[in-house]
Amino acid sequence: RLAKADGIAIHRYSNADSRAAGQRLKLVPAIRENIACDAFNLLYQPKIDLATMQPMGCEALLRWPSDRGPVVPVMTLIEVAENSRQIAPLTRWVVQAILSQEQDWQARGLPRHMAVNISARLIQDRHFISELQGLLASSTGYFQFEFEITETALMSSRDLAIELASSLSQTGSTLAIDDFGTGYSSLAYLKDLNASILKIDKSFVTNIDDSRDNQTIVRSTIKMAHELGMQVVAEGIETAADERFLLSLGCDFGQGYHYAKPLPVDELEQWLTKFESQAQTPRHLSDLQP
Ligand code: C2E
Numbered sequence: 001r002l003a004k005a006d007g008i009a010i011h012r013y014s015n016a017d018s019r020a021a022g023q024r025l026k027l028v029p030a031i032r033e034n035i036a037c038d039a040f041n042l043l044y045q046p047k048i049d050l051a052t053m054q055p056m057g058c059e060a061l062l063r064w065p066s067d068r069g070p071v072v073p074v075m076t077l078i079e080v081a082e083n084s085r086q087i088a089p090l091t092r093w094v095v096q097a098i099l100s101q102e103q104d105w106q107a108r109g110l111p112r113h114m115a116v117n118i119s120a121r122l123i124q125d126r127h128f129i130s131e132l133q134g135l136l137a138s139s140t141g142y143f144q145f146e147f148e149i150t151e152t153a154l155m156s157s158r159d160l161a162i163e164l165a166s167s168l169s170q171t172g173s174t175l176a177i178d179d180f181g182t183g184y185s186s187l188a189y190l191k192d193l194n195a196s197i198l199k200i201d202k203s204f205v206t207n208i209d210d211s212r213d214n215q216t217i218v219r220s221t222i223k224m225a226h227e228l229g230m231q232v233v234a235e236g237i238e239t240a241a242d243e244r245f246l247l248s249l250g251c252d253f254g255q256g257y258h259y260a261k262p263l264p265v266d267e268l269e270q271w272l273t274k275f276e277s278q279a280q281t282p283r284h285l286s287d288l289q290p
């Protein structure tokens with residue numbers, strides 16, 4: 001009876017498994033088509049300078065088009081693109097889509113500081129890196145690009161990452177270490193990358209006042225990052241309490257639902273107008289109870 005129950009469980013599992021695999025397989029041509037038809041969307045999530053409470057830029061986040069079949073979560077999209085040799089064309093689409101808006105953003109006075117996520121796979125792709133350099137070189141230079149690469153990606157190919165960082169700095173772009181704290185590496189190990197920004201993963205930031213451990217981790221990370229000459233972004237600031245805590249720890253920048261969700265460009269513009277008009281009083285460390 002047990003064996004039979006096991007058999008059924010295994011059977012069901014593998015059925016669901018192959019269904020998921022089949023669905024992923026269907027995504028391969030769908031991704032190709034969405035790139036070819038310029039159908040993907042980008043949303044922009046603002047980042048706030050916590051010392052002045054002014055918006056300082058935004059992060060571009062990819063979205064599956066809502067009118068082309070069931071919406072695919074971005075993590076699945078990236079994973080399938082990585083495994084079907086489409087991550088380079090997809091990322092090229094992202095950068096080109098941003099660059100095609102240069103004049104529009106400049107005319108509307110939208111933020112110049114633009115963070116773009118780069119998948120782990122692309123660190124090893126020299127062809128892509130030189131293509132990226134070419135794209136950036138042909139732009140008007142309105143956008144100041146910051147490329148976000150996850151800590152885990154940087155750890156697994158550190159020498160390539162050092163090369164990448166130096167190619168990026170030749171184009172005037174900078175490097176940010178994304179999702180820091182989830183990869184268990186030390187900052188000392190990553191410091192040769194000359195990354196200018198460290199983004200602390202939201203798992204340590206959201207509800208930080210509930211976790212002494214997270215407070216300790218974030219406090220010492222910020223201190224060490226500053227001593228290594230890096231600035232720190234906290235992602236996942238969801239409440240005023242999260243904001244207050246991060247401010248009291250000396251965090252430089254904040255990003256999260258407390259300020260804004262990732263927004264389409266028109267909503268970003270409205271959000272910026274509203275946020276900037278709400279006479280933001282700069283907060284000072286002395287006003288805060290740690
Ligand atoms: P990420 O780069 O760490 O981006 C931050 C994620 O946190 C975004 O999820 C954002 O919507 C979400 N987020 C922002 N504020 C909050 C908050 O206050 N609370 C919570 N719970 N979440 C918040 P999203 O847009 O679903 O993207 C997920 C991941 O997908 C990104 O994580 C990034 O790794 C990847 N991704 C997104 N766009 C691209 C892209 O163009 N290229 C590549 N390679 N990866 C991308």
Ligand code: MG
Nearest residue numbers: 059117148178
């Ligand atoms: Mg990111």
Ligand code: MG
Nearest residue numbers: 178179199235
């Ligand atoms: Mg992140």
Ligand code: MG
Nearest residue numbers: 179201202235
């Ligand atoms: Mg993250």
